[in-house]
Amino acid sequence: xxxxxxxxxxxxxxxxxxxxxxxxxxxxxxxxxxxxxxxxxxxxxxxxxxxxxxxxxxxxxxxxxxxxxxxxxxxxxxxxxxxxxxxxxxxxxxxxxxxxxxxxxxxxxxxxxxxxxxxxxxxxxxxxxxxxxxxxxxxxxxxxxxxxxxxxxxxxxxxxxxxxxxxxxxxxxxxxxxxxxxxxxxxxxxxxxxxxxxxxxxxxxxxxxxxxxxxxxxxxxxxxxxxxxxxxxxxxxxxxxxxxxxxxxxxxxxxxxxxxxxxxxxxxxxxxxxxxxxxxxxxxxxxxxxxxxxxxxxxxxxxxxxxxxxxx
Amino acid sequence: xxxxxxxxxxxxxxxxxxxxxxxxxxxxxxxxxxxxxxxxxxxxxxxxxxxxxxxxxxxxxxxxxxxxxxxxxxxxxxxxxxxxxxxxxxxxxxxxxxxxxxxxxxxxxxxxxxxxxxxxxxxxxxxxxxxxxxxxxxxxxxxxxxxxxxxxxxxxxxxxxxxxxxxxxxxxxxxxxxxxxxxxxxxxxxxxxxxxxxxxxxxxxxxxxxxxxxxxxxxxxxxxxxxxxxxxxxxxxxxxxxxxxxxxxxxxxxxxxxxxxxxxxxxxxxxxxxxxxxxxxxxxxxxxxxxxxxxxxxxxxxxxxxx
Numbered sequence: 001x002x003x004x005x006x007x008x009x010x011x012x013x014x015x016x017x018x019x020x021x022x023x024x025x026x027x028x029x030x031x032x033x034x035x036x037x038x039x040x041x042x043x044x045x046x047x048x049x050x051x052x053x054x055x056x057x058x059x060x061x062x063x064x065x066x067x068x069x070x071x072x073x074x075x076x077x078x079x080x081x082x083x084x085x086x087x088x089x090x091x092x093x094x095x096x097x098x099x100x101x102x103x104x105x106x107x108x109x110x111x112x113x114x115x116x117x118x119x120x121x122x123x124x125x126x127x128x129x130x131x132x133x134x135x136x137x138x139x140x141x142x143x144x145x146x147x148x149x150x151x152x153x154x155x156x157x158x159x160x161x162x163x164x165x166x167x168x169x170x171x172x173x174x175x176x177x178x179x180x181x182x183x184x185x186x187x188x189x190x191x192x193x194x195x196x197x198x199x200x201x202x203x204x205x206x207x208x209x210x211x212x213x214x215x216x217x218x219x220x221x222x223x224x225x226x227x228x229x230x231x232x233x234x235x236x237x238x239x240x241x242x243x244x245x246x247x248x249x250x251x252x253x254x255x256x257x258x259x260x261x262x263x264x265x266x267x268x269x270x271x272x273x274x275x276x277x278x279x280x281x282x283x284x285x286x287x288x289x290x291x292x293x294x295x296x297x298x299x300x301x302x303x304x305x306x307x308x309x310x311x312x
Numbered sequence: 313x314x315x316x317x318x319x320x321x322x323x324x325x326x327x328x329x330x331x332x333x334x335x336x337x338x339x340x341x342x343x344x345x346x347x348x349x350x351x352x353x354x355x356x357x358x359x360x361x362x363x364x365x366x367x368x369x370x371x372x373x374x375x376x377x378x379x380x381x382x383x384x385x386x387x388x389x390x391x392x393x394x395x396x397x398x399x400x401x402x403x404x405x406x407x408x409x410x411x412x413x414x415x416x417x418x419x420x421x422x423x424x425x426x427x428x429x430x431x432x433x434x435x436x437x438x439x440x441x442x443x444x445x446x447x448x449x450x451x452x453x454x455x456x457x458x459x460x461x462x463x464x465x466x467x468x469x470x471x472x473x474x475x476x477x478x479x480x481x482x483x484x485x486x487x488x489x490x491x492x493x494x495x496x497x498x499x500x501x502x503x504x505x506x507x508x509x510x511x512x513x514x515x516x517x518x519x520x521x522x523x524x525x526x527x528x529x530x531x532x533x534x535x536x537x538x539x540x541x542x543x544x545x546x547x548x549x550x551x552x553x554x555x556x557x558x559x560x561x562x563x564x565x566x567x568x569x570x571x572x573x574x575x576x577x578x579x580x581x582x583x584x585x586x587x588x589x590x591x592x593x594x595x596x597x598x599x600x601x602x603x604x605x606x607x608x609x610x611x612x613x614x615x616x617x618x619x
Contacts, residue, residue, distance in 0.1 A: 020441055048441060053471060055464035058430035062468065065434020068419060069369070071441055073434075092424050093431060096410050100402060294345050294396055294407035 004036050004172040006146060010153040011074075011111075012040055015047075018072055018158055024050040024059065025076035035172060037113065038076050060086030060110070064093045064162070067108040068101060072158050077112040080166065081126045086110075091136040094162055099292035108162045114142075116170045116206060116256070128257030129166040129205055130233040137287070139163040140232040141188060144208035145177040148231060152188055168206040177212060183240070189232040190240060196224030200248045202241055203229045204255040204264045211254050233263040238270045245271055281309055320358060320519050321595050323385065325603075325610050327354040327378050328582055328592060330387045333614055334377070334394065343394050345407040350378035351549040352517070353481060355591040357382040359522035360449060360479070363530050364417055369439070371432040371450040372421040374409040375481075379451065383416040388617045426452065426459025429478070433465050436474040447475045447530055454482040454491055457498060469539035470507050476539045477529060483548045485565070504541040515545040517591045520598075547589045582607060 001009075015021055021043055028038040029051045041049055052059055059075055060083075066073045077083060083090070097104075116127040133140030140163060141152045156163055183192035194215055203211035208229045218225045226244045230236070245251050251271060255264040285291075285299055331349045338347055350357065357378035364370065364383075372379050380390055384401070393400030394408055401413060409423035419435065422428040432450035439446050456462060457480055469476055480500065484491050491497075504511040512529060514522060526542075533540050553562030582592055582603075596603050 022437065022441065046441065050472070053464070053467055055430075055468060058433065058461050058464035058468055061427065061430025061461070061465070062434040062437065065420075065431040065436070066438045067434070068431070069435045069438030069442075071438040088424055088427055089430070092422065092427060096406075096420070096422065099405055100410070100412060293405050296344075 001176055002172070003149075003168075003174050003176040006176045007143065007149050007153070007167055008037055008039060010149050011038075011157065012042065014153055014157050015041065015043055015074065019044055019046055020071050021047045021158065022050060022066055022071060022073040023048070023076070024052045024062070024073065026052055026054055026078065028052075028076050034076055034078055034113065035169070037111075037167070056082045056085040057088065060089035061093060063108040063110065064089055064097060067104065067106050067162065068097055070106050072106040073108055074157065075108070075110045077110060079123060080112040080114045080129070080132065081123055083110065083112050083132060083164075084126070087132075087135065090132070090138060094136055094138065095292050097162070104160045107158050107160050109157050110164045111157075112164065112166055113169050114166050114206065116168050118170075125258055127205070128259040128262065129164075130257065130263040131259050131261075133164060133232055133234050134263075137234045139187070140166065140234065142166045142168070142206060142231050144168070144171070144203075144206060144229055144231070145179060145181075145191075145193075147179070147181045147193075148188070148191065148229070149176065151184070152231070155188065170206065171209070174209070177208065179212065185237070185240070187232075189230065189236050191229050191231065192226065192240065193229065194225055194227040195244075196226045196248070198224045198248055199250040199252060200226045200241065200244045201228065201252045201254070202264070202267060203227075204253070204262070205257040207254040207256040210256070211252075214252065214254075230263065230267075233266065238267055241267065242271055242274045246275065279309070281306060317520065317598070320362065320523070321599065322606060322610060323358045323361075323382060324354045324519055324591050324595055325582070325606055326385065326614070327357055327381045329607065329611050329614055330381045330390070331377060332582065333387065333618065334391060337391070344396065345394060345409075347394055347408045348375040348377065350375050352483065352547045352590060353378040354382075355517040355519040355522055355594065356479070356481065356514075356544050356546065358519050359526055360451075362523050363526045364449070365446065365530075367439075367444050367446040368417055368530075369435050369446070369448050370418045371428045371435060371448065372412075372418060373425070373428055373451055373453060373456065374421070374423040375453065376411055376418075376421045376451075377408070380411050380413060380418060383413055383418060386617065387614050391618050426456045426461040428452070429456070429459075429461050429465035430468070432476065432478075433468045433472070433474065436469065436476045437472060440472070440474060445534060447477060447533055449477045449479065451479050451481065454480065454484065454498075455486050456480075457500065457503075458495065466504070466507050466509060466539065466541070470509055473537040474539060475533045475537055477526070477533060477542060478539055479542045479544060482543055482545050484545075485548065500541060500543050510538070510540045512540060512542045513545070514542060515589075516594065517546055517589055518594050518598075519591065545589070547587060549587065549590060 033039040063073045118124050129142045179193050181191045201211045215225045215227045253264045255262050361382040389401040396404040412418045436448035501511040
């Protein structure tokens with residue numbers, strides 16, 4: 001089955017479950033139905049499908065308003081760059097809600113299509129899904145495989161809270177990759193598809209098909225590979241990959257995004273540090289449950305501790 | 313004076329006096345957080361609080377102090393929140409600009425201009441889909457209507473047929489600049505009407521008239537399943553002089569800022585000046601000048617609350 005058709009099927013199945021849900025977005029019930037993403041959508045009697053106005057900023061606020069008043073919703077969006085218009089809500093509104101409401105019973109999910117086919121000029125330049133998630137530590141999931149489509153849509157699309165689920169336009173007409181996962185973390189942000197002793201391959205953003213191709217080519221040459229896909233950056237523990245690299249001693253990182261700061265840099269720095277290849281101290285904020293409360297906001301340092309850790 | 317009238321007058325005075333006590337603490341440097349008070353907003357705040365029914369929802373902006381005070385009718389939980397104490401209204405989670413009170417219907421306050429309009433659209437849609445016969449009330453200032461989200465949200469409210477009151481507080485000031493010094497005027501009536509939305513202008517800050525008008529509009533917007541825009545003219549009663557090289561003799565600013573107003577509460581000096589738009593002046597006219605008799609017990613009660 002094609003990538004897009006499979007995702008559409010999973011969405012249609014999932015949105016039928018809740019008694020009350022609002023599905024909205026521009027042209028989701030008209031024309032191409034966002035290239036087919038939202039075709040044949042159906043909801044229960046008390047729910048609503050809205051072919052909305054072209055108001056991306058306000059549509060983000062709309063979803064948050066529904067969620068805080070106990071109605072779940074999904075905002076389907078034609079292009080990731082449209083979401084730039086809603087950044088105020090992704091940061092400010094989301095922060096206000098999560099700092100004051102611990103008992104959310106409903107969900108708000110934004111599902112943008114990442115326009116990564118390259119032929120839309122400037123609009124194709126913004127293809128780094130992790131960028132938009134990182135801005136406010138938003139849970140995000142980039143779907144590359146059948147396993148991810150099944151698990152992420154069924155477990156995350158309408159579960160309480162807010163998240164963004166991204167899909168790749170470049171993959172729309174491809175057969176969906178049916179490789180089964182052998183390991184996943186709880187949050188579905190780190191998924192392992194193969195285990196080998198010679199090389200560790202880690203894929204970011206929507207580069208999984210390249211990683212899979214390498215896995216197959218290496219296999220032909222008797223090179224045994226571990227293969228990971230990272231669906232999101234925030235927050236993530238690299239422990240599983242670091243342990244794997246310690247065994248294989250070889251790391252291949254693939255990231256197809258175009259931003260200056262890319263998610264794979266975070267993994268690389270952690271691997272260098274954990275293998276004692278360099279002495280690095282990272283001084284940054286420790287984020288706890290109170291990070292959104294009014295506070296002094298100073299980044300505190302312990303100079304003597306820093307000096308002690310310096311290598312001579 | 314009728315019992316109910318006295319109650320409304322006391323509420324207006326309580327909101328004014330509470331803000332004055334907060335402001336005195338502000339001037340003493342007691343707060344680490346920024347606080348945006350609403351001197352001059354007392355009548356509209358009390359009116360909104362009084363017309364709200366169970367399950368109506370109120371969405372506020374950063375200038376939410378007078379509304380929070382009008383709803384809760386106490387000072388201590390608010391001042392404790394501003395002091396970031398765990399005994400604060402929101403357990404010190406929000407401070408001032410995002411202060412809410414979900415139990416009393418204040419479910420969202422935004423510190424970003426224009427941000428709260430679209431959240432109100434979602435809140436109102438949830439009321440509709442849940443078959444609640446209630447309204448969403450959203451507050452904004454004359455500055456917030458310059459934001460694109462104001463237009464987007466009005467369009468959505470009208471398109472989705474959502475019962476809501478959009479109250480725009482117009483004090484004609486934007487920080488230390490008069491609105492007409494900064495931008496072209498906005499005819500909010502024409503603007504609203506262009507989207508097929510009814511517009512109502514309210515002025516004079518009489519709480520009784522405001523309650524009467526808002527009660528009718530609440531029923532109308534539920535019956536007709538429509539948003540209604542209300543523009544309230546008020547003054548924030550700052551009255552201080554800005555001294556800059558552009559204004560060597562000082563420029564009169566009538567916009568509340570930290571150090572102002574300068575008052576002596578012991579002398580019951582609760583009017584900032586003889587301003588016919590000041591809700592206190594309006595109340596004085598209603599009760600024939602006996603305001604001190606009403607002020608003293610309220611002030612005593614508030615002071616004992618925060619002692």
